[in-house]
Amino acid sequence: MMDWTDRHCRYFMRLLSPGALLYTEMITAAAIHHGDAEQLLRYDRSEHPLALQLGGSDPAMMAEAARRAAAAGYDEVNINVGCPSDRVQSGQFGACLMARPAIVAECFRAMQAEIDVPVTVKTRIGIDDNDSDEFLARFVDVLSAAGCGKFIVHARIAILDGLSPKQNRSVPPLNYERVFRLKEQNPELEVVLNGGLSNIEQVEMVLGHVDGVMIGRQAYHHPYFLAELEQHFNSRWQMPQRRSVVEQMIPYIEAELRKGERLGRITRHMVGLFAGMPGARAWRRYISENAYRDGAGVEVIREAVDAMPVAA
Ligand SMILES: Cc1cc2nc3c(=O)[nH]c(=O)nc-3n(C[C@H](O)[C@H](O)[C@H](O)COP(=O)(O)O)c2cc1C
Numbered sequence: 001m002m003d004w005t006d007r008h009c010r011y012f013m014r015l016l017s018p019g020a021l022l023y024t025e026m027i028t029a030a031a032i033h034h035g036d037a038e039q040l041l042r043y044d045r046s047e048h049p050l051a052l053q054l055g056g057s058d059p060a061m062m063a064e065a066a067r068r069a070a071a072a073g074y075d076e077v078n079i080n081v082g083c084p085s086d087r088v089q090s091g092q093f094g095a096c097l098m099a100r101p102a103i104v105a106e107c108f109r110a111m112q113a114e115i116d117v118p119v120t121v122k123t124r125i126g127i128d129d130n131d132s133d134e135f136l137a138r139f140v141d142v143l144s145a146a147g148c149g150k151f152i153v154h155a156r157i158a159i160l161d162g163l164s165p166k167q168n169r170s171v172p173p174l175n176y177e178r179v180f181r182l183k184e185q186n187p188e189l190e191v192v193l194n195g196g197l198s199n200i201e202q203v204e205m206v207l208g209h210v211d212g213v214m215i216g217r218q219a220y221h222h223p224y225f226l227a228e229l230e231q232h233f234n235s236r237w238q239m240p241q242r243r244s245v246v247e248q249m250i251p252y253i254e255a256e257l258r259k260g261e262r263l264g265r266i267t268r269h270m271v272g273l274f275a276g277m278p279g280a281r282a283w284r285r286y287i288s289e290n291a292y293r294d295g296a297g298v299e300v301i302r303e304a305v306d307a308m309p310v311a312a
Protein backbone atom coordinates (compact mmCIF):
# COMPACT_ATOMS: atom_id res chain seq x y z
CA MET A 1 0.00 0.00 0.00
CA MET A 2 1.67 3.15 -1.26
CA ASP A 3 2.77 5.60 1.44
CA TRP A 4 1.95 3.01 4.10
CA THR A 5 3.93 -0.17 3.58
CA ASP A 6 7.60 -0.73 2.95
CA ARG A 7 10.19 -3.39 3.62
CA HIS A 8 10.20 -2.65 7.37
CA CYS A 9 6.47 -3.20 7.46
CA ARG A 10 6.83 -6.52 5.68
CA TYR A 11 9.57 -7.68 8.02
CA PHE A 12 7.19 -7.01 10.91
CA MET A 13 4.19 -8.63 9.18
CA ARG A 14 6.21 -11.73 8.45
CA LEU A 15 6.75 -12.28 12.18
CA LEU A 16 2.97 -12.27 12.53
CA SER A 17 2.32 -14.58 9.61
CA PRO A 18 4.89 -17.08 8.37
CA GLY A 19 2.47 -18.33 5.70
CA ALA A 20 1.10 -15.20 4.05
CA LEU A 21 2.24 -14.11 0.61
CA LEU A 22 3.34 -10.50 1.10
CA TYR A 23 3.04 -7.85 -1.61
CA THR A 24 5.05 -4.67 -1.97
CA GLU A 25 3.32 -1.37 -2.51
CA MET A 26 3.12 -0.39 -6.17
CA ILE A 27 6.44 0.61 -7.66
CA THR A 28 6.39 2.03 -11.16
CA ALA A 29 8.39 0.38 -13.88
CA ALA A 30 9.62 3.86 -14.79
CA ALA A 31 11.03 4.38 -11.29
CA ILE A 32 12.93 1.12 -11.60
CA HIS A 33 14.16 2.11 -15.05
CA HIS A 34 15.22 5.67 -14.20
CA GLY A 35 15.82 5.46 -10.46
CA ASP A 36 17.79 3.50 -7.94
CA ALA A 37 16.48 0.04 -8.77
CA GLU A 38 18.60 -1.69 -6.17
CA GLN A 39 17.18 0.46 -3.40
CA LEU A 40 13.62 0.15 -4.69
CA LEU A 41 13.83 -3.65 -4.89
CA ARG A 42 15.63 -4.15 -1.60
CA TYR A 43 14.09 -6.53 0.95
CA ASP A 44 15.02 -8.88 3.75
CA ARG A 45 15.21 -12.60 3.02
CA SER A 46 12.66 -13.34 5.73
CA GLU A 47 10.04 -11.49 3.68
CA HIS A 48 9.66 -14.47 1.31
CA PRO A 49 7.27 -15.45 -0.16
CA LEU A 50 7.18 -11.96 -1.61
CA ALA A 51 5.53 -10.41 -4.65
CA LEU A 52 6.56 -7.15 -6.28
CA GLN A 53 3.75 -5.00 -7.57
CA LEU A 54 4.52 -2.95 -10.65
CA GLY A 55 2.69 -0.04 -12.20
CA GLY A 56 3.11 0.78 -15.85
CA SER A 57 1.85 0.19 -19.34
CA ASP A 58 4.96 0.19 -21.47
CA PRO A 59 5.68 -3.45 -22.30
CA ALA A 60 9.43 -3.02 -22.69
CA MET A 61 9.77 -1.13 -19.44
CA MET A 62 7.49 -3.55 -17.59
CA ALA A 63 9.54 -6.45 -18.95
CA GLU A 64 12.76 -4.86 -17.79
CA ALA A 65 11.33 -4.25 -14.31
CA ALA A 66 10.07 -7.85 -14.16
CA ARG A 67 13.50 -9.14 -15.15
CA ARG A 68 15.15 -7.12 -12.41
CA ALA A 69 12.55 -8.26 -9.90
CA ALA A 70 13.11 -11.92 -10.75
CA ALA A 71 16.88 -11.43 -10.57
CA ALA A 72 16.41 -9.89 -7.13
CA GLY A 73 14.55 -13.05 -6.07
CA TYR A 74 10.91 -11.96 -5.91
CA ASP A 75 8.49 -14.88 -6.00
CA GLU A 76 5.79 -13.20 -8.09
CA VAL A 77 5.44 -10.03 -10.13
CA ASN A 78 2.05 -8.37 -10.08
CA ILE A 79 0.63 -5.77 -12.47
CA ASN A 80 -1.45 -3.01 -10.89
CA VAL A 81 -4.74 -2.51 -12.73
CA GLY A 82 -6.56 -1.17 -9.70
CA CYS A 83 -5.10 2.15 -8.65
CA PRO A 84 -7.44 5.08 -9.47
CA SER A 85 -5.25 8.09 -8.65
CA ASP A 86 -4.94 10.96 -11.14
CA ARG A 87 -1.20 10.67 -11.20
CA VAL A 88 -1.54 7.07 -12.27
CA GLN A 89 -4.20 7.81 -14.89
CA SER A 90 -2.06 10.46 -16.52
CA GLY A 91 0.65 7.84 -16.75
CA GLN A 92 -1.91 5.54 -18.41
CA PHE A 93 -1.74 2.76 -15.91
CA GLY A 94 -3.57 1.50 -12.87
CA ALA A 95 -7.34 1.01 -12.96
CA CYS A 96 -7.88 2.88 -16.25
CA LEU A 97 -6.14 -0.04 -17.97
CA MET A 98 -9.20 -2.21 -17.30
CA ALA A 99 -10.61 -0.54 -20.41
CA ARG A 100 -7.51 -1.53 -22.38
CA PRO A 101 -6.98 -5.20 -21.75
CA ALA A 102 -4.90 -5.59 -24.92
CA ILE A 103 -2.23 -3.27 -23.50
CA VAL A 104 -2.15 -5.15 -20.20
CA ALA A 105 -1.92 -8.43 -22.12
CA GLU A 106 0.97 -7.08 -24.12
CA CYS A 107 2.75 -6.12 -20.90
CA PHE A 108 1.94 -9.50 -19.42
CA ARG A 109 3.42 -11.36 -22.39
CA ALA A 110 6.55 -9.26 -22.47
CA MET A 111 7.06 -9.73 -18.73
CA GLN A 112 6.30 -13.44 -18.55
CA ALA A 113 8.61 -14.09 -21.49
CA GLU A 114 11.46 -12.72 -19.37
CA ILE A 115 10.90 -14.54 -16.11
CA ASP A 116 9.98 -17.93 -14.67
CA VAL A 117 8.11 -16.73 -11.59
CA PRO A 118 4.43 -16.01 -12.21
CA VAL A 119 3.21 -12.66 -13.47
CA THR A 120 -0.21 -11.91 -11.98
CA VAL A 121 -2.77 -9.12 -12.23
CA LYS A 122 -4.55 -7.11 -9.53
CA THR A 123 -7.69 -5.48 -10.79
CA ARG A 124 -11.08 -4.03 -9.85
CA ILE A 125 -14.44 -5.51 -10.78
CA GLY A 126 -15.08 -2.62 -13.15
CA ILE A 127 -14.54 1.08 -13.81
CA ASP A 128 -17.05 3.92 -14.07
CA ASP A 129 -20.10 2.81 -16.08
CA ASN A 130 -18.45 -0.48 -16.91
CA ASP A 131 -19.96 -2.19 -13.93
CA SER A 132 -20.97 -5.61 -15.19
CA ASP A 133 -19.95 -9.26 -15.10
CA GLU A 134 -19.36 -9.04 -18.85
CA PHE A 135 -16.86 -6.20 -18.60
CA LEU A 136 -14.83 -8.03 -15.96
CA ALA A 137 -15.07 -11.29 -17.89
CA ARG A 138 -13.78 -9.65 -21.06
CA PHE A 139 -10.80 -8.18 -19.25
CA VAL A 140 -9.97 -11.50 -17.60
CA ASP A 141 -10.50 -13.45 -20.84
CA VAL A 142 -7.97 -11.32 -22.71
CA LEU A 143 -5.42 -11.72 -19.95
CA SER A 144 -5.97 -15.41 -19.44
CA ALA A 145 -5.66 -15.97 -23.20
CA ALA A 146 -2.24 -14.29 -22.87
CA GLY A 147 -1.37 -16.85 -20.20
CA CYS A 148 -2.20 -15.10 -16.92
CA GLY A 149 -3.41 -17.68 -14.40
CA LYS A 150 -3.89 -15.60 -11.26
CA PHE A 151 -6.09 -12.57 -10.61
CA ILE A 152 -6.44 -10.60 -7.41
CA VAL A 153 -9.73 -8.77 -7.58
CA HIS A 154 -10.59 -5.78 -5.43
CA ALA A 155 -14.32 -6.36 -5.27
CA ARG A 156 -15.54 -2.83 -6.05
CA ILE A 157 -15.45 -0.69 -9.16
CA ALA A 158 -13.16 2.32 -9.42
CA ILE A 159 -14.70 5.67 -10.29
CA LEU A 160 -11.98 7.38 -12.27
CA ASP A 161 -13.54 10.83 -12.39
CA GLY A 162 -14.70 12.53 -9.24
CA LEU A 163 -13.61 10.26 -6.42
CA SER A 164 -10.31 10.44 -4.58
CA PRO A 165 -8.25 7.26 -4.18
CA LYS A 166 -9.41 7.11 -0.56
CA GLN A 167 -13.09 7.40 -1.53
CA ASN A 168 -12.46 4.76 -4.18
CA ARG A 169 -11.66 2.33 -1.40
CA SER A 170 -14.94 2.83 0.39
CA VAL A 171 -17.62 4.58 -1.68
CA PRO A 172 -18.28 2.11 -4.51
CA PRO A 173 -20.04 -0.81 -2.84
CA LEU A 174 -18.34 -4.15 -2.42
CA ASN A 175 -19.65 -6.84 -4.73
CA TYR A 176 -18.20 -10.19 -3.69
CA GLU A 177 -20.77 -12.08 -5.75
CA ARG A 178 -19.24 -10.84 -8.97
CA VAL A 179 -15.85 -12.21 -7.92
CA PHE A 180 -17.43 -15.51 -6.90
CA ARG A 181 -19.06 -15.78 -10.33
CA LEU A 182 -15.76 -14.98 -12.01
CA LYS A 183 -14.23 -17.99 -10.26
CA GLU A 184 -17.27 -20.14 -11.03
CA GLN A 185 -16.95 -19.33 -14.72
CA ASN A 186 -13.18 -19.78 -14.75
CA PRO A 187 -12.44 -22.68 -12.40
CA GLU A 188 -8.97 -23.12 -13.88
CA LEU A 189 -7.90 -19.62 -12.83
CA GLU A 190 -6.61 -18.74 -9.39
CA VAL A 191 -8.91 -16.01 -8.11
CA VAL A 192 -8.05 -14.05 -4.97
CA LEU A 193 -10.63 -11.71 -3.46
CA ASN A 194 -9.68 -8.40 -1.88
CA GLY A 195 -11.68 -5.65 -0.21
CA GLY A 196 -13.25 -5.06 3.20
CA LEU A 197 -12.12 -8.27 4.88
CA SER A 198 -11.69 -7.74 8.58
CA ASN A 199 -12.59 -10.93 10.44
CA ILE A 200 -12.03 -14.66 10.26
CA GLU A 201 -15.68 -15.52 9.60
CA GLN A 202 -15.72 -13.34 6.47
CA VAL A 203 -12.46 -14.85 5.28
CA GLU A 204 -13.85 -18.37 5.79
CA MET A 205 -17.00 -17.49 3.89
CA VAL A 206 -15.06 -16.00 0.97
CA LEU A 207 -12.69 -18.96 0.82
CA GLY A 208 -15.73 -21.13 0.21
CA HIS A 209 -15.92 -19.48 -3.22
CA VAL A 210 -12.44 -18.40 -4.31
CA ASP A 211 -8.84 -19.53 -3.95
CA GLY A 212 -7.46 -16.88 -1.66
CA VAL A 213 -7.92 -13.57 0.07
CA MET A 214 -5.81 -10.42 0.11
CA ILE A 215 -6.02 -8.22 3.17
CA GLY A 216 -4.94 -4.59 3.16
CA ARG A 217 -6.14 -2.05 5.69
CA GLN A 218 -7.13 -4.50 8.42
CA ALA A 219 -3.65 -6.02 8.34
CA TYR A 220 -2.08 -2.59 8.59
CA HIS A 221 -4.26 -1.16 11.35
CA HIS A 222 -4.62 -4.42 13.29
CA PRO A 223 -1.50 -6.38 12.43
CA TYR A 224 -2.22 -9.01 15.06
CA PHE A 225 -5.18 -10.05 12.90
CA LEU A 226 -2.60 -11.67 10.64
CA ALA A 227 -1.39 -13.80 13.53
CA GLU A 228 -4.96 -14.80 14.36
CA LEU A 229 -5.55 -15.81 10.75
CA GLU A 230 -2.31 -17.74 10.60
CA GLN A 231 -3.26 -19.57 13.80
CA HIS A 232 -6.72 -20.30 12.41
CA PHE A 233 -5.37 -21.93 9.27
CA ASN A 234 -2.19 -23.39 10.71
CA SER A 235 -3.00 -24.74 14.16
CA ARG A 236 0.49 -26.18 14.61
CA TRP A 237 1.91 -22.67 14.56
CA GLN A 238 2.78 -21.26 17.93
CA MET A 239 1.16 -17.84 17.95
CA PRO A 240 3.60 -15.31 19.46
CA GLN A 241 2.52 -12.92 22.18
CA ARG A 242 2.45 -9.33 21.03
CA ARG A 243 5.27 -8.45 23.40
CA SER A 244 7.39 -11.21 21.98
CA VAL A 245 6.86 -9.82 18.47
CA VAL A 246 8.21 -6.52 19.76
CA GLU A 247 11.25 -8.35 21.18
CA GLN A 248 11.79 -10.11 17.86
CA MET A 249 11.84 -6.76 16.09
CA ILE A 250 14.64 -5.38 18.25
CA PRO A 251 17.67 -7.01 16.57
CA TYR A 252 16.28 -6.00 13.17
CA ILE A 253 15.70 -2.44 14.31
CA GLU A 254 19.18 -2.22 15.84
CA ALA A 255 20.73 -3.40 12.58
CA GLU A 256 18.70 -0.89 10.56
CA LEU A 257 19.55 1.97 12.92
CA ARG A 258 23.23 1.14 12.52
CA LYS A 259 22.75 1.53 8.77
CA GLY A 260 21.32 5.01 9.35
CA GLU A 261 17.56 4.35 9.37
CA ARG A 262 15.41 6.37 11.77
CA LEU A 263 13.51 4.53 14.47
CA GLY A 264 10.18 6.12 13.61
CA ARG A 265 10.37 4.85 10.04
CA ILE A 266 10.16 1.33 11.40
CA THR A 267 7.97 1.73 14.48
CA ARG A 268 5.26 3.57 12.52
CA HIS A 269 4.17 0.16 11.26
CA MET A 270 3.98 -1.24 14.77
CA VAL A 271 1.64 1.26 16.39
CA GLY A 272 -1.42 -0.94 15.79
CA LEU A 273 0.09 -4.07 17.31
CA PHE A 274 -1.81 -3.76 20.58
CA ALA A 275 -5.02 -2.42 19.01
CA GLY A 276 -8.01 -3.48 21.06
CA MET A 277 -5.89 -4.43 24.08
CA PRO A 278 -5.56 -2.60 27.38
CA GLY A 279 -2.70 -0.15 27.03
CA ALA A 280 -3.01 0.16 23.26
CA ARG A 281 -3.31 3.90 23.47
CA ALA A 282 -0.33 4.28 25.80
CA TRP A 283 1.77 2.18 23.43
CA ARG A 284 0.73 4.11 20.36
CA ARG A 285 1.21 7.42 22.03
CA TYR A 286 4.61 6.67 23.52
CA ILE A 287 5.93 5.42 20.20
CA SER A 288 4.46 8.27 18.19
CA GLU A 289 5.80 10.91 20.55
CA ASN A 290 9.29 9.51 21.00
CA ALA A 291 10.36 7.47 18.01
CA TYR A 292 11.09 10.47 15.80
CA ARG A 293 13.39 12.21 18.27
CA ASP A 294 16.95 12.58 17.03
CA GLY A 295 19.02 9.62 18.09
CA ALA A 296 15.98 7.62 19.29
CA GLY A 297 16.94 3.99 19.75
CA VAL A 298 15.32 0.71 20.75
CA GLU A 299 15.00 1.91 24.35
CA VAL A 300 11.92 3.82 23.15
CA ILE A 301 10.18 0.57 22.30
CA ARG A 302 11.14 -1.04 25.59
CA GLU A 303 9.85 1.99 27.47
CA ALA A 304 6.63 1.89 25.44
CA VAL A 305 6.12 -1.75 26.42
CA ASP A 306 6.80 -0.88 30.05
CA ALA A 307 4.20 1.88 29.85
CA MET A 308 1.49 -0.72 29.23
CA PRO A 309 -0.37 -2.89 31.72
CA VAL A 310 1.28 -6.33 32.04
CA ALA A 311 -1.73 -8.20 30.60
CA ALA A 312 -1.31 -6.80 27.07
C1 LIG B 1 -2.84 3.87 1.73
C2 LIG B 1 -3.19 2.82 0.72
C3 LIG B 1 -2.34 2.58 -0.34
C4 LIG B 1 -2.64 1.61 -1.29
N1 LIG B 1 -1.73 1.34 -2.26
C5 LIG B 1 -1.96 0.31 -3.08
C6 LIG B 1 -0.96 -0.14 -3.99
O1 LIG B 1 0.16 0.39 -4.04
N2 LIG B 1 -1.26 -1.15 -4.82
C7 LIG B 1 -2.47 -1.80 -4.77
O2 LIG B 1 -2.70 -2.73 -5.52
N3 LIG B 1 -3.42 -1.42 -3.93
C8 LIG B 1 -3.19 -0.40 -3.07
N4 LIG B 1 -4.15 -0.05 -2.16
C9 LIG B 1 -5.44 -0.76 -2.17
C10 LIG B 1 -5.39 -2.01 -1.31
O3 LIG B 1 -4.41 -2.89 -1.79
C11 LIG B 1 -6.73 -2.73 -1.32
O4 LIG B 1 -7.02 -3.10 -2.64
C12 LIG B 1 -7.86 -1.89 -0.76
O5 LIG B 1 -7.47 -1.16 0.37
C13 LIG B 1 -9.05 -2.80 -0.41
O6 LIG B 1 -8.65 -3.84 0.45
P1 LIG B 1 -8.79 -3.75 2.06
O7 LIG B 1 -10.23 -3.42 2.35
O8 LIG B 1 -8.37 -5.10 2.57
O9 LIG B 1 -7.89 -2.65 2.52
C14 LIG B 1 -3.85 0.88 -1.20
C15 LIG B 1 -4.71 1.12 -0.12
C16 LIG B 1 -4.38 2.07 0.84
C17 LIG B 1 -5.31 2.28 2.02
